Amino acid sequence: MKDRSEAFQRFSRAVDGPMTVLALAMLPLIVVPLVVELSPGQARAVLAVDYLIWAACYAWRAWRGWSLLPWKACRRPARPCAGGA
Secondary structure, X not given: OHHHHHHHHHHHXXXXXXXXXXXXXXXXXXXHHHHOOOOHHHHHHHHHHHHHHHHXXXXXXXXXXXXXXXXXXXXXXXXXXXXXX
């Protein structure tokens, strides 16, 4: 079980940086359409990138939530036999 925890921590450290960059990339995607008049093509491109970033964030959150479920993290020990042996 320790190996899975270490693997998760390594994966988390590797992905947290890029996810932070994607989160910061959302700021211009929100502000630019409010400040600058975009052509329909540019607006579609901004919306597409916005959706891709949201999809990446949801996928990461879903995977991270799934891997942290309590029933996956700790398993109940087997019950001893009724006869004691």
